Amino acid sequence: MxxxxxxxxxxxxxxxxxxxxxxxxxxxxxxxxxxxxxxCIDCGACVPACPVSAIFPEEDVPGDQVPFIEKNRAHFGL
Ligand code: SF4
Ligand code: SF4
Known part of the structure; x- marks a missing residue:
């Protein structure tokens, strides 16, 4: 994930x-x-680096942000 x-x-x-x-x-x-x-190797290093807390492990993405899981995959044609 x-x-x-x-x-x-x-x-x-x-x-x-x-x-x-x-x-x-x-x-x-x-x-x-x-x-x-x-x-992504799921190391988590990016999470505390983000000043606006935009990054989550896929399984912890907040409910109102779930569409971004697919938006992210679609950007790479996946
Ligand atoms: S820094 Fe973030 S995007 Fe990069 S491998 Fe680690 S978890 Fe994945
Ligand atoms: S705001 Fe965007 S570019 Fe900046 S650290 Fe957070 S996820 Fe990365």
Whole structure:
């Protein structure tokens, strides 16, 4: 289960998460950043790095943010 970036990233995109990800699986997707679901190793390093708490393990994504799980996968054509 990969980590997922949710709506608070939109308009912020400060890239703090990309600087701490050990496998560089976080990509600029235009309106927000996205985590490649197949490349993420679930280390959790990006979670505390995000200033707006936009990143969650997939199983812990809040209810109103669940559509971002599919939006994230769709960005990579998955
Ligand atoms: S959980 Fe780890 S591997 Fe996955 S996106 Fe965050 S920093 Fe990168
Ligand atoms: S640290 Fe948070 S707000 Fe910044 S790019 Fe990453 S997910 Fe978006």
């Amino acid at each position: 990969p980590h997922v970036i949710t709506s608070p990233c939109i308009g912020v995109k400060d890239q703090a998460c990309t600087e701490v990800c050990p496998v560089e699986c976080i990509y600029d997707g235009g309106d927000q950043f996205y985590i490649h679901p197949d490349e």
